[in-house]
Amino acid sequence: MTDSRMPLLTRIPLVKGHSARARAGFAAAAVALFGLAPLALSDFRLGLLAKYLCTAMVAVGICLAWGRGGLLTLGQGVFFGLGGYAMAMHLKIADAGPGNLPDFMQLYGTATELPWWWQPFANPLFALAATVLLPMLVAALLGSFIFRRRVKGAYFAILSQALTAAFAIWLIGQQATTGGTNGLTDIQGFFGYDLNDPVNQRMVYFVIAAALLLLMALARQLIHSRYGELLVAVRDSEERVRFLGYDPANVKLVAYVVAAGMAGLAGALFVPAVGIISPAMIGIVPSIEFVIGAAVGGRASLVGAVLGAIGVAWAKTALSEEFPAAWTYFQGLLFIVALAFLPGGLASLVGMVRRRRAARASEEPSPALPVGEAA
Amino acid sequence: MSELSGLRIRQLRVSFDGFKAVDGVDLDVQPGDLRFLIGPNGAGKTTLVDAVTGLVKAEGSVLFGDEELLGRSVHKIARSGIGRTFQTATVFEELTVLQNLDIAAGAGRGMLTMLRRRKDVPESVARALETVGLAELADSPAGTLAHGQKQWLEIGMLLVQDVRLLLLDEPVAGMSHDERQATGELLERISEERTVVVIEHDMDFMRSFARSVSVLHAGKVLSEGTVAEVQADRRVQEVYLGHAAAGDVLDTAAAPAAVQEA
Numbered sequence: 001m002t003d004s005r006m007p008l009l010t011r012i013p014l015v016k017g018h019s020a021r022a023r024a025g026f027a028a029a030a031v032a033l034f035g036l037a038p039l040a041l042s043d044f045r046l047g048l049l050a051k052y053l054c055t056a057m058v059a060v061g062i063c064l065a066w067g068r069g070g071l072l073t074l075g076q077g078v079f080f081g082l083g084g085y086a087m088a089m090h091l092k093i094a095d096a097g098p099g100n101l102p103d104f105m106q107l108y109g110t111a112t113e114l115p116w117w118w119q120p121f122a123n124p125l126f127a128l129a130a131t132v133l134l135p136m137l138v139a140a141l142l143g144s145f146i147f148r149r150r151v152k153g154a155y156f157a158i159l160s161q162a163l164t165a166a167f168a169i170w171l172i173g174q175q176a177t178t179g180g181t182n183g184l185t186d187i188q189g190f191f192g193y194d195l196n197d198p199v200n201q202r203m204v205y206f207v208i209a210a211a212l213l214l215l216m217a218l219a220r221q222l223i224h225s226r227y228g229e230l231l232v233a234v235r236d237s238e239e240r241v242r243f244l245g246y247d248p249a250n251v252k253l254v255a256y257v258v259a260a261g262m263a264g265l266a267g268a269l270f271v272p273a274v275g276i277i278s279p280a281m282i283g284i285v286p287s288i289e290f291v292i293g294a295a296v297g298g299r300a301s302l303v304g305a306v307l308g309a310i311g312v313a314w315a316k317t318a319l320s321e322e323f324p325a326a327w328t329y330f331q332g333l334l335f336i337v338a339l340a341f342l343p344g345g346l347a348s349l350v351g352m353v354r355r356r357r358a359a360r361a362s363e364e365p366s367p368a369l370p371v372g373e374a375a
Numbered sequence: 376m377s378e379l380s381g382l383r384i385r386q387l388r389v390s391f392d393g394f395k396a397v398d399g400v401d402l403d404v405q406p407g408d409l410r411f412l413i414g415p416n417g418a419g420k421t422t423l424v425d426a427v428t429g430l431v432k433a434e435g436s437v438l439f440g441d442e443e444l445l446g447r448s449v450h451k452i453a454r455s456g457i458g459r460t461f462q463t464a465t466v467f468e469e470l471t472v473l474q475n476l477d478i479a480a481g482a483g484r485g486m487l488t489m490l491r492r493r494k495d496v497p498e499s500v501a502r503a504l505e506t507v508g509l510a511e512l513a514d515s516p517a518g519t520l521a522h523g524q525k526q527w528l529e530i531g532m533l534l535v536q537d538v539r540l541l542l543l544d545e546p547v548a549g550m551s552h553d554e555r556q557a558t559g560e561l562l563e564r565i566s567e568e569r570t571v572v573v574i575e576h577d578m579d580f581m582r583s584f585a586r587s588v589s590v591l592h593a594g595k596v597l598s599e600g601t602v603a604e605v606q607a608d609r610r611v612q613e614v615y616l617g618h619a620a621a622g623d624v625l626d627t628a629a630a631p632a633a634v635q636e637a
Contacts, residue, residue: 221490221492222490224492225489225490225491225492226477226478226481226484226488226489226490226491226492226493227489227490229470229474229477229478229493230478230481230489232467232469232470233467233470233475233478236467236468236469236470237465237467239465240465240466240467241478242449242450242453243428243449243450243453243458243459244450244453244458244478244479244482244532244536245450245453245454245482245483245536246450246482247448247450248450
């Protein structure tokens, strides 16, 4: 009995080897993002990559909340949007210059001064902090309500979707103060730097790449911490965790709030990369797209979710350039196929191959292993 | 280890849509007792445990030591030192045995400890691994454990949780004879420092290890005492008439029937 179990023990990677591999992975990612990509890509393509990396930042949060915590966050658009609008509001005020109203307010509005809720965003520090803290605050309020009422599974997903739709519709209705359907467009400067200058666009790309790596490091720490283990326990058996003396609502809330903060930062950095934020970028469809990337790559795997998000965003650009009408169908198909046939995403293929190889390697010394594998 | 406490239940009532699952139960479990709750299916044994642990709403009073448990939420009752297992072992299958135990040990941990990685095996976890005999399997995913081992892991989780009252729902169901024996001895050791209540259908197991027995029937306590006293009680024999022709299910001969039922 003990003999047949021993290979299982050795199969589980030691923490030490694990973190060495992670460090090598981070180094490789840094080389790719800071060295190879800027050399290999044109300014235009690098700009697109910056946009994809923002999607990947949202996916990092989804990996934590959905992959590890089982919360199907189909409404990350809300938090992405809050971050994006907080940033864009500040940049629009800065673009207009002191004493002037942002251009769209002069066009559509009758107001002669900034609405009261715009005024704090004139302060760059307030705006920067708000891009992350505002989504986290909203998530904390929503989440404590949702999780204490024990709203779970599909109901949680539907509620998230409804909130996203409501937020987008509200934005569209406030033409005079939010730019309505157009959103906040034509953003020129980023804290004093001219965004039309390719050098500054590169700088924005580097900021985004650094932020992504930072979020990945943060998520990795959370996933491997005791909290990360507890989160998986809550995902797999919430009731059992309750009997151990924890309140699962709090455990889920932390993951939800952190994911919201990550989506907010992604939205904030998306604005200087693309120069616009609008309801169409934060509504139901983009919210689903955030999830699809993570699902295809592997929601429980940090690297899988990030690469999946970048890959799907890239495929969207590539395919919608060629076949604009077909993309939506292809995307839907991709989501269904991933969830139905490969619930762990592409990342789970790596694990499968590795396990098969390990099984083959240890087949001769211990024929009992495959039994343990099957279990 | 904090001092032993007993359980004192008074006029406990639980009803589901008018059906009285528990109908005025009075029950005293002395500190350090190894009490068995037996009774036919539907007698209200599991519902009683559900009520004590906060899973279902109940009327009456449940005192553990001096603390009133009724009206508290599940996780707060758990934090007062009361732990339970379920008829089907529920462990976190994707986590290792060690991780399962570590989580069970951690309800009182602060934010900073939670956000850090587990560097070593906490002493209470190491002790529990030895006590329940799973030390060699510490790094195996709990999902790969055999049925009996999962039950032991659950008991181990209650130990690291440092509960003072263990409520075990059919812990030996589906176990082999040797595993039952090992489980019984484990419970005897545990009850030296903690109060243990076991719901069981296995009469052999009950006879070998119970220090005291309560028989539940139709939501009420029918009889209470030592194994011999309960066995001699005519009302108990009548209740079990439907199950065993001889009328004395508590006798060795009838045990297999009771096992099948479990």
